């Protein structure tokens with residue numbers, strides 16, 4: 321029998337920017353009995369989730385669903401479209417962009433890493449003009465793909481993907497556009513078709529509110545055509561058989577049946593609320609969170625207000641305060657997990673997730689936990705962020721005037 325020695329009262333506050341808390345509706349859906357993935361009942365489920373997920377990506381093109389974490393879908397995007405030795409232009413927004421670049425190297429591609437210099441570079445979004453400038457110099461079109469991260473989860477910066485598309489077109493360059501929106505999808509506005517993205521990569525455990533375990537590739541016609549001649553070795557990740565079998569709602573291998581029940585439920589929740597309402601809710605919570613951080617007198621990692629993330633807020637800790645020690649104080653005293661600083665930002669920041677099923681009161685509890693923990697850790701605060709966030713949230717609420725009949 322597994323023995324756990326840490327059983328605090330109440331539900332754990334999982335306020336990392338993914339996995340995000342899984343709503344009860346989804347947990348209940350997942351708990352249904354597993355069915356035959358070749359039987360008639362499954363085909364209907366398969367067709368419905370494959371159709372529904374397109375609405376979230378805003379695409380009419382095929383979306384492939386893998387029983388894998390987001391990292392698998394990264395590999396699928398690269399290995400289906402590129403050949404050994406291909407040059408790819410990748411943009412350094414933060415830790416996740418860096419990991420994707422490492423993967424490209426491991427697969428035998430030649431990534432070129434573009435970005436603003438130093439640690440400061442991790443505080444800004446993709447600079448589309450740098451991409452345009454680089455592509456203009458590539459007269460022989462050696463660059464086969466441009467890879468960018470839409471919502472950089474390590475920093476809390478959301479880049480302008482439409483601007484990247486424009487930059488590629490302005491340079492008259494045929495490179496494919498591959499975008500990671502693993503943490504942006506269903507939380508921040510995203511338009512696979514309108515923005516002319518060739519492959520969009522996403523995952524289940526962030527805005528979609530599912531447990532980890534499934535991930536996605538949305539595929540343009542151009543990317544599908546590129547896959548016919550792409551030479552990187554691939555078998556499990558190969559789109560061809562999956563897309564063919566998906567036409568009848570099935571997979572060439574055993575898909576993640578129970579997570580697909582969860583996906584069906586998540587789609588119903590998100591489309592029921594309305595995508596635009598979901599995005600507005602995230603923007604509103606993010607704004608209140610930033611009001612708290614500003615009032616504490618702490619610095620927000622994202623240095624460009626135009627690209628603040630609606631998904632998470634990166635909070636930099638003052639010199640001399642290890643962000644991971646503050647996270648530990650908060651975990652041990654208040655049963656809440658916050659995101660750690662990743663890569664270059666290790667120990668220098670923590671990340672507050674406000675994505676998925678986040679609401680006014682889950683945000684308020686989160687900020688209260690942060691404020692109490694910061695005080696316990698001895699961090700000097702300029703004011704009460706909790707009060708500032710309450711003001712920000714309640715200022716926009718309209719009292720109900722409805723009378724009892």
Ligand SMILES: *Cc1c(COP(=O)(O)O)cnc(C)c1O
Pocket residue numbers: 338389390391392416469471472473500501502503523532
């Ligand atoms: C979470 C995340 C990943 C990694 O996904 P896994 O599911 O952990 O493999 C990659 N990119 C971004 C932007 C992410 O937020």
